Amino acid sequence: MMITRREAMKTAAFCGLALAGGGLVRLGGASRPFDISLAQWSLHRALFGGTLTNLDFPKESRDKYGVDAVEYVSVFFGGRTDEAYLKDLNTRANDAGVRQLLIMCDGEGNLGDPNEASRIKAAENHRKWLDAAKALGCHSIRVNAASTGSFEEQQRLAADGLRRLCEFAAPLELNVIVENHGGLSSNGAWLAGVMRMVGHPRAGTLPDFGNFRISDKETYDRYKGIGELMPFAKGVSAKSHEFNEAGDEVHTEYRRMLGIVLRAGYKGYIGIEYEGSKHPEPEGIRLTKALLEKVRDEWQAQPWDEAPAPKLP
Numbered sequence: 001m002m003i004t005r006r007e008a009m010k011t012a013a014f015c016g017l018a019l020a021g022g023g024l025v026r027l028g029g030a031s032r033p034f035d036i037s038l039a040q041w042s043l044h045r046a047l048f049g050g051t052l053t054n055l056d057f058p059k060e061s062r063d064k065y066g067v068d069a070v071e072y073v074s075v076f077f078g079g080r081t082d083e084a085y086l087k088d089l090n091t092r093a094n095d096a097g098v099r100q101l102l103i104m105c106d107g108e109g110n111l112g113d114p115n116e117a118s119r120i121k122a123a124e125n126h127r128k129w130l131d132a133a134k135a136l137g138c139h140s141i142r143v144n145a146a147s148t149g150s151f152e153e154q155q156r157l158a159a160d161g162l163r164r165l166c167e168f169a170a171p172l173e174l175n176v177i178v179e180n181h182g183g184l185s186s187n188g189a190w191l192a193g194v195m196r197m198v199g200h201p202r203a204g205t206l207p208d209f210g211n212f213r214i215s216d217k218e219t220y221d222r223y224k225g226i227g228e229l230m231p232f233a234k235g236v237s238a239k240s241h242e243f244n245e246a247g248d249e250v251h252t253e254y255r256r257m258l259g260i261v262l263r264a265g266y267k268g269y270i271g272i273e274y275e276g277s278k279h280p281e282p283e284g285i286r287l288t289k290a291l292l293e294k295v296r297d298e299w300q301a302q303p304w305d306e307a308p309a310p311k312l313p
Helices: 005-015 040-049 057-065 083-096 116-125 127-136 151-172 188-198 222-232 254-263 281-301
Strands: 017-020 023-026 035-039 069-073 099-104 140-143 175-179 203-206 213-215 236-240 269-274
Touching: 035 040, 035 099, 035 281, 040 057, 040 069, 040 269, 040 281, 057 069, 057 083, 057 281, 083 099, 083 127, 099 127, 116 127, 116 151, 127 140, 127 151, 140 151, 140 203, 151 175, 151 188, 151 203, 175 188, 188 203, 188 222, 203 222, 222 254, 236 281, 254 281, 269 281
Parallel strands: 035 069, 035 269, 069 099, 099 140, 140 175, 175 203, 236 269
Antiparallel strands: 017 023
């Protein structure tokens, strides 16, 4: 019996994959330590420049880079979250054989705003992205935990806003995940503390290899930070900026970083997020993918032991 690619995608999504804990887990046993997705920000120059559209992104990911899972960024939807637009995006992704994983949401207000009414409004503003993520078959939306005040005050406020949003996400069976994305969110201990305070099964993190700049004067240790955030991870961003002639990222030791990720028991997708200017976007994406594949093959052949696994909360 002949089946269409779209039907095959639906069957695979139902029978072969399930969301659990740290990310996407294969029910039949994983053949690889992790799979690779493409974060849309890797092509932000093309998208802002008009040479690529949000609707064409899934096909571009598959055809040009050989990646069959994508992570969207809300700004590239152009304000479109209506049913017709999402149906079109779904059709294009399914026809390309591409899985839609999450939407990174920005510009919807501070979930840790000191003003309670503003925190509530920020949570409400994200509801349209929860609905969009549900329509696209995503497992999460990525949000920010911006706030003001002391270390402890910001933790409390961010946890309050995130908990409110998780209550909206729970009936939709979606996760609300926070990226280390500047300010105190780039302090691994602070964000891990927020996760403990939220205490909701739908709350999690999206650890990013490179976003550990707290301020112009302070940068957090990226390896320590990833270790602190991995116990809550429901996604991982492999941030990259520049590569040497050997194909290694010059700012992040990928072998060391992926060792931290894998020893934490993570079995979900790891997203390519090239953000540099040294290489054109297509080259940066391919270099990041090649490095992830190389380290993945090393681990699969013989897991190494260079550092202790991060402690669970």
